[in-house]
Amino acid sequence: MKSGLSASITPSSIQMKRKKQWSKLIPYLFVAPWIIGFVVFTLGPLLFSFVISFFDWPIVGEKKFIGFSNYITMFTDDPMFWHSLWVTVKFALFFVPLNIILALLLAILLNQKVKGSSLFRTFFYVPSVISGVALAMIWGSVFDGEYGILNYLLSLIGIEGPNWLNSTSWALVAMVIASLWGQGTLMLIFLAGLKNIPQDLYEAAEIDGAGKIFQFFKITVPLLSPTILFNLIMTIIGAFQQLTLALVLTGGGPLQSTYFYAMYVYENAFKYFKMGYSSANAWIMFLIVLALTLLVFKSSSTWVYYENEVKNDK
């Protein structure tokens, strides 16, 4: 192990020992900012929120230990819990597959050998760069029932568009559409994955007489499956944390039809000041997302193909 000897060599062995001890501390010094930050801003709050989830903890007033009461109330006595959970699941059921498919399709299109694909890439990616609030403002106007451009365009092809943001059945769909518009990063990741697939695989398949569709399902998808897995998990996690759009575009309405679980957690804390209850809500969401992630991971052994593993068999 190298000790940091300076140009002037000291004769005392005690000094050399001190230098060695000091140099052992150095890496910890470098990493210290993150360790401190982790303890203060992540671990501490995590543990604290776990503890207060067992309390009735209003922001002002008496704090009472109530054991599992919060959790029991959530599951048995609070229809909003189930409703918001259901809204979130509904959203995720539509959004996650659509998001992945759309991003993949766009990536495939961009991967074709056409001139100017980087310009198109810009167009598809730009929406993801603006603020969620800005996105909500724009789509609020686009979705306008009477004067919005979306319904006008639909009318041109003979469809009478619904009053999106004021309709309990369509508001959630509007959220999905607006969210899909910001799919940019997903598409880029897929594009990188696609570029990683060696061209000769496709050429060999072509020579063997395989059609494009066959190539897609037998070459592209398997080789892309680790990327699909990553994007799938990221999208699921994102879908369950959806809040900004709900707050700004629909306010959870109309009639709570877009009342996402994250909004339920938020309002319990900052509107009803039930900090303990809200913490319990948050932990349940954490567990749900964790469970889903693990499920996806477990299932991945059946459909994800890792090139390295196959090579190791040799």
Add this chain to the structure above:
Amino acid sequence: MKGKKRLQKSFVYGLLIALSLLFLLPFFWMVMTSLKGPEELAQYPPKLFPSEWHFENFAKAWNSQPFNVFLVNSLIVTALTTIGQIISSTLVAYGFARFKFKGRDVLFIILLATMMIPWDVTMIPQYMEFNLFGWINTLKALIIPSWFGSAFYIFLLRQFIMSIPKELDEAARIDGANVFQIYYKIYLPLVWPVIVLIAVFNILGSWNDYLGPLIFLNDQSKYTLTLGLAQFKGVHDVNTNGIMAVTFLISIVPLVLFFLAQKKIVEGVQTTGLK
């Protein structure tokens, strides 16, 4: 054969153009609406272009709320968080990448794991903690945490540093440099591309952040632009021209930044996705 290829190409082009129009239309609509007069809002069928170009909408909307204050707040938060992230994340990444120390691998795994924690779980106790510190309703709540590094940036930097040959360290050490000098004089310049990437990501994230300001700020005088925009809509709900005008003005920063740093952003996203 050639005809088939040409057909395929035009099909692809057609799709690309059609989809591009779909993706760009909302932007275009935003800009056009911000230039229209209020009487054109309730038009059917909606016209794409304004009949008169009301450039004064921008100034009018901006001045109807204290957006200058919001702008200053946004600038302060964005600038300070970015500087903080760069300094802290490079220090920590250097520590993880270049040293062997007890607990290093465990700590690194913890670092990666923190990227998966939904912010909901930490938001409330963070609020209460910041309340204790006296940071609520000050910009400190938004700025100070970013001076302790972010898992994502640290990860990016560490991967990059590990690809730099160790011989550089040894050469410098023979010349009598200590670790801090090596960090400062050799590594910082070398990881510059990643630093730029972090800066871009952080500027975008901070400028666009809505939930942080929403939760931690109360007084209007502390609002950032995103909060100001949301408030603007609350107050001037029917003034869609104004809303679009402000939305556009606020979006200029991320849009310009994106066009300048596009290549970097694309590369950055792709390398992290692949890892």
